[in-house]
Amino acid sequence: MQEKILVIGANGQIGTELVTELRRIYGSGHVVACDIRRPDYDIKNAGPFEFVNVLDKENLKSTFQKYKPAQVYLLAAILSATGEQNPKLAWDLNMNGLLNVLDLCLEYQAKKVYWPSSIAVFGPNSPKADTPQYCTMDPNTVYGISKLAGERWCEYYFQKHGLDIRGLRYPGLISWKAAPGGGTTDYAIHIFHDALKKGSYQSFLNAQTGLPMMYMDDAIRGTIELMESPAEKITIRSGYNFAGTSFTPEDLAAEIRKHIPAFRLTYTEQEDPRQAIANSWPGSIDDAYARHDWNWKPEFDLAKMTTDMLLNLKK
Numbered sequence: 214m215q216e217k218i219l220v221i222g223a224n225g226q227i228g229t230e231l232v233t234e235l236r237r238i239y240g241s242g243h244v245v246a247c248d249i250r251r252p253d254y255d256i257k258n259a260g261p262f263e264f265v266n267v268l269d270k271e272n273l274k275s276t277f278q279k280y281k282p283a284q285v286y287l288l289a290a291i292l293s294a295t296g297e298q299n300p301k302l303a304w305d306l307n308m309n310g311l312l313n314v315l316d317l318c319l320e321y322q323a324k325k326v327y328w329p330s331s332i333a334v335f336g337p338n339s340p341k342a343d344t345p346q347y348c349t350m351d352p353n354t355v356y357g358i359s360k361l362a363g364e365r366w367c368e369y370y371f372q373k374h375g376l377d378i379r380g381l382r383y384p385g386l387i388s389w390k391a392a393p394g395g396g397t398t399d400y401a402i403h404i405f406h407d408a409l410k411k412g413s414y415q416s417f418l419n420a421q422t423g424l425p426m427m428y429m430d431d432a433i434r435g436t437i438e439l440m441e442s443p444a445e446k447i448t449i450r451s452g453y454n455f456a457g458t459s460f461t462p463e464d465l466a467a468e469i470r471k472h473i474p475a476f477r478l479t480y481t482e483q484e485d486p487r488q489a490i491a492n493s494w495p496g497s498i499d500d501a502y503a504r505h506d507w508n509w510k511p512e513f514d515l516a517k518m519t520t521d522m523l524l525n526l527k528k
């Protein structure tokens with residue numbers, strides 16, 4: 214394949230692993246990693262890298278002009294917890310960044326575009342268990358509002374302009390290769406690091422907080438499977454519900470104790486602002502459309518994920 218794939222926001226938790234996998238599949242030279250920060254790895258040997266700021270239209274346009282990408286993955290975003298600290302900036306980056314990229318995808322005739330949505334599109338009045346694809350959606354974080362508005366824009370660009378855009382509503386993503394970036398679900402990563410380092414963890418979410426989660430291996434595989442699916446199979450252009458597993462901090466601690474029997478889980482005394490965000494989100498997701506349309510099936514349950522996380526973090 215001679216065509217170029219642009220990954221914008223390539224140094225984040227998802228981008229780091231997505232770029233590696235895309236380069237393994239399509240060849241390093243075909244996958245252009247773009248970010249506002251230089252990556253940790255040696256750029257010269259890894260593949261093309263460009264400094265890109267999605268809010269700087271000229272800079273973004275010159276990257277499109279240079280590579281004329283056939284596929285674009287836009288991952289640059291401000292997540293739920295960080296977004297609440299600077300709502301206007303989160304809105305600006307998440308929304309205008311998306312619109313800038315969509316317009317350039319049209320101008321340069323990109324064949325396929327990927328934009329991630331999130332379980333944050335749901336809100337306090339959405340059904341909590343097995344939350345369906347279509348239901349009441351009243352997000353109350355700026356991140357969730359931007360993801361829901363972004364979903365509508367994606368569908369609009371598909372319907373009005375025929376842009377082949379695809380997206381997934383990611384649950385909390387658990388991974389060991391790159392650090393998470395300011396989300397409400399980040400406790401489920403920190404807990405593994407502290408379990409190995411200190412034998413204990415203080416959770417900022419309470420014991421009963423059940424949230425939809427997914428291991429990064431599944432998330433990367435699902436993302437690429439969606440992008441590789443024939444266009445006629447894709448019936449949702451906003452963002453597919455996408456499920457892996459669901460658990461509470463207590464469930465996760467019990468699983469970690471199977472490997473580290475003395476592991477202790479405590480909870481912060483003062484309620485953390487992230488608790489209110491978690492309370493407004495679903496506890497589990499119904500991803501029937503993804504399973505039906507492009508045969509989505511997760512491979513990692515809580516036990517398999519915990520074993521793999523601990524094994525890799527110990528290395």
Ligand code: AKB
Nearest residue numbers: 292293331396397398
């Ligand atoms: C967050 O917690 O903000 C993200 C998400 C669920 O989209 N991990």
